[in-house]
Amino acid sequence: MSTNDVEKVVKIIEDIKVGMLTTRSGENLLSRPLTAVQVTDDGDLWFFIATESEIAQEVAKDRNINISFSDKTSWVSVRGTAEIVRDVGKKEELWNPAVEAFARGGAKSPNVALLHVSSESAEYWENPGGPVSLAASWVKHKLTGEQAHPGDSGVVDL
Amino acid sequence: MSTNDVEKVVKIIEDIKVGMLTTRSGENLLSRPLTAVQVTDDGDLWFFIATESEIAQEVAKDRNINISFSDKTSWVSVRGTAEIVRDVGKKEELWNPAVEAFARGGAKSPNVALLHVSSESAEYWENPGGPVSLAASWVKHKLTGEQAHPGDSGVVDL
Numbered sequence: 343m344s345t346n347d348v349e350k351v352v353k354i355i356e357d358i359k360v361g362m363l364t365t366r367s368g369e370n371l372l373s374r375p376l377t378a379v380q381v382t383d384d385g386d387l388w389f390f391i392a393t394e395s396e397i398a399q400e401v402a403k404d405r406n407i408n409i410s411f412s413d414k415t416s417w418v419s420v421r422g423t424a425e426i427v428r429d430v431g432k433k434e435e436l437w438n439p440a441v442e443a444f445a446r447g448g449a450k451s452p453n454v455a456l457l458h459v460s461s462e463s464a465e466y467w468e469n470p471g472g473p474v475s476l477a478a479s480w481v482k483h484k485l486t487g488e489q490a491h492p493g494d495s496g497v498v499d500l
Numbered sequence: 501m502s503t504n505d506v507e508k509v510v511k512i513i514e515d516i517k518v519g520m521l522t523t524r525s526g527e528n529l530l531s532r533p534l535t536a537v538q539v540t541d542d543g544d545l546w547f548f549i550a551t552e553s554e555i556a557q558e559v560a561k562d563r564n565i566n567i568s569f570s571d572k573t574s575w576v577s578v579r580g581t582a583e584i585v586r587d588v589g590k591k592e593e594l595w596n597p598a599v600e601a602f603a604r605g606g607a608k609s610p611n612v613a614l615l616h617v618s619s620e621s622a623e624y625w626e627n628p629g630g631p632v633s634l635a636a637s638w639v640k641h642k643l644t645g646e647q648a649h650p651g652d653s654g655v656v657d658l
Contacts, residue, residue: 362568362575364522364529371522371529371566375575375625408529410520412570417520417533467533 351464358411365400379436385461393455417467427456509622516569523558543619551613575625585614
């Protein structure tokens with residue numbers, strides 16, 4: 343995947359902002375919306391979460407997560423590993439007034455943590471109007487070099 | 501969750517149509533867009549997939565899936581079990597011309613199957629403009645009665 347493709351994935355994520363984070367909960371897979379407060383140039387993601395949340399508990403048990411970003415014409419799937427970050431300096435760096443609405447106590451509060459997703463691979467699909475979708479994917483060079491699979495079947499605008 | 505809430509979940513899914521289906525692939529969680537061709541009144545979902553697709557392979561190994569539907573103001577997470585259905589009668593019932601674009605050979609083709617998701621629980625979040633989200637959830641009565649968790653933290657419109 344070219345640098346352009348990575349930039350494209352980052353741009354789609356920044357535009358959509360709210361992703362659906364999927365974690366394991368025993369046998370089940372659960373997902374919930376989470377707003378990205380930062381997307382790095384290589385696709386890593388930062389979110390605020392509650393320290394006592396379900397997300398924090400599930401990530402502590404299994405770091406392998408997926409987060410997807412969707413709108414009417416673009417879909418991104420990010421596979422990566424998640425970690426909880428409690429560093430106050432980092433929390434202050436990423437803090438903004440909108441976070442205050444759900445995370446009382448400010449960046450210093452132990453009840454508020456960051457979720458850092460180290461993105462290992464991503465795929466995106468775009469569908470500007472027709473029934474046939476485009477798919478592309480990237481796998482971070484730092485990893486094993488395993489190729490992400492090309493776009494799956496079944497992507498169609500009905 | 502009231503009947504109204506179930507209707508609401510069904511309505512959101514019908515409006516968005518394209519969900520991100522998450523399956524297990526070994527240690528990893530993968531997701532990809534998939535278009536619902538039918539949503540039943542109680543939230544079960546039907547999709548067309550390729551018989552040889554990654555989805556079919558992964559569901560054969562582990563039926564527990566998640567599918568999420570997102571737009572700018574609504575998010576739905578459905579937890580359920582998936583099964584591959586090859587019944588030609590059912591394929592013909594759900595077939596439509598848009599499916600033809602990616603599934604050559606018509607409803608009778610062995611290369612085309614249905615994915616039936618039996619939805620066990622769902623959650624939805626709505627955010628009509630403000631930073632605070634609403635959350636609701638339902639669990640099908642036919643199941644154990646386990647309560648779905650309330651909306652997680654971290655849902656905020658930044």
